[in-house]
Amino acid sequence: MNTSKKMIYVTRSSMPPMEEYINEIKELWESHYLTNMGTKHEQFVEMLKVFLGGVENIDLLTNGHMALELALQAMNLTGEVITTPFTFVSTTHAIVRNGLKPVFCDINPNDYTIDVNKIEQMITDKTSAILPVHVYGNVCDVEGIQKIADKYGLKVIYDAAHAFGVKYKNIGIGKFGDASCFSFHATKVFNTIEGGAVIFRNKAFSREICRLRNFGIKNEEIVDAIGVNAKMNEFCAAMGLCNLRHIDEEIKKRSQVVQAYIANLKDIPGLRLNYVSENVLPNYSYFPVLFEKEFGTSRDEVYDRLIENGFMARKYFYPLTNGLDCYKESFDVSLTPVALHVSETVLTLPLYADLSVDDVDKICNVIRICRK
Ligand SMILES: *Cc1c(COP(=O)(O)O)cnc(C)c1O
Numbered sequence: 377m378n379t380s381k382k383m384i385y386v387t388r389s390s391m392p393p394m395e396e397y398i399n400e401i402k403e404l405w406e407s408h409y410l411t412n413m414g415t416k417h418e419q420f421v422e423m424l425k426v427f428l429g430g431v432e433n434i435d436l437l438t439n440g441h442m443a444l445e446l447a448l449q450a451m452n453l454t455g456e457v458i459t460t461p462f463t464f465v466s467t468t469h470a471i472v473r474n475g476l477k478p479v480f481c482d483i484n485p486n487d488y489t490i491d492v493n494k495i496e497q498m499i500t501d502k503t504s505a506i507l508p509v510h511v512y513g514n515v516c517d518v519e520g521i522q523k524i525a526d527k528y529g530l531k532v533i534y535d536a537a538h539a540f541g542v543k544y545k546n547i548g549i550g551k552f553g554d555a556s557c558f559s560f561h562a563t564k565v566f567n568t569i570e571g572g573a574v575i576f577r578n579k580a581f582s583r584e585i586c587r588l589r590n591f592g593i594k595n596e597e598i599v600d601a602i603g604v605n606a607k608m609n610e611f612c613a614a615m616g617l618c619n620l621r622h623i624d625e626e627i628k629k630r631s632q633v634v635q636a637y638i639a640n641l642k643d644i645p646g647l648r649l650n651y652v653s654e655n656v657l658p659n660y661s662y663f664p665v666l667f668e669k670e671f672g673t674s675r676d677e678v679y680d681r682l683i684e685n686g687f688m689a690r691k692y693f694y695p696l697t698n699g700l701d702c703y704k705e706s707f708d709v710s711l712t713p714v715a716l717h718v719s720e721t722v723l724t725l726p727l728y729a730d731l732s733v734d735d736v737d738k739i740c741n742v743i744r745i746c747r748k
Pocket residue numbers: 439440441442463464466467509535537538558559560561571572
């Protein structure tokens with residue numbers, strides 16, 4: 377174990393200069409207005425509308441999970457929702473906690489998003505929606521998915537937790553489908569410490585989620601929905617305002633880290649790297665690498681060697697959500713074989729704006745030495 381230097385973690389939260397944040401929150405000491413859609417919240421909404429490509433209905437929430445959970449509730453879905461098991465557990469929990477049944481569709485081996493050719497065969501008369509994930513910031517086949525949704529009258533809700541700032545054909549990623557849910561958690565490309573947002577195509581759903589995030593309160597005397605408390609506070613909104621001023625530079629630096637990884641690893645047999653698809657403006661949120669049989673050393677062994685050398689990679693996503701303890705009795709991971717293979721061979725490597733090219737070289741050397 378190399379104890380002489382600090383561990384490099386898989387990510388490191390972006391923070392604005394401290395002075396900038398202090399300046400941003402100063403007026404809160406004058407207003408004493410700390411939450412419930414204050415001025416920081418409103419300013420942040422307006423800035424996001426522009427940054428995300430001119431969206432109309434965007435609503436802020438305490439976190440990305442509540443964005444998903446309340447988006448599904450606001451849309452009043454029933455029965456079954458077709459989704460991917462290759463995701464963070466939040467996606468599946470949001471479906472189940474709404475009393476809906478997840479139906480797991482396999483992913484495609486190229487970009488790990490839902491396999492659009494396998495969706496139709498999973499549709500039954502109980503299906504009400506499709507919930508795909510723009511995993512690693514890779515854009516789902518939004519056109520293919522919409523075609524199926526239109527044909528069968530299904531809603532489409534994207535888990536866009538990884539896709540903040542991503543564009544497809546120069547259109548903000550939040551403009552596809554009926555809803556897109558973002559996470560602003562500390563570990564994501566863009567953070568508000570904790571936070572999330574949902575973009576709805578339909579204004580009525582936006583009104584509904586605003587009521588649900590505030591206990592279902594319509595006015596002082598009327599509570600006409602069973603809501604929760606999921607409002608973003610002023611300190612988180614202020615963090616968002618500051619971090620948003622630096623996001624372009626952050627993504628540019630991340631892109632340089634990714635280019636360094638690709639230059640180092642592209643010729644090593646048995647590795648599968650993640651490449652940006654055509655027509656996509658990426659955010660470089662993750663750098664997943666698959667360790668295939670030809671590499672000669674298992675993913676788990678590479679993971680251990682990296683830790684011994686002071687580098688934390690992450691088995692992201694392993695296990696699949698349909699294989700987690702709370703779901704494995706009800707589902708079968710062997711029915712999503714591509715997702716199973718990816719989950720057993722993938723590591724996401726350390727990636728954040730300030731990761732040095734020197735550290736990338738060291739990480740890649742550890743990987744190169746692992747090859748048998
Ligand atoms: C992070 C994440 C979430 C949940 O977001 P939180 O802000 O942590 O609640 C949901 N889905 C995916 C794919 C995520 O990565």
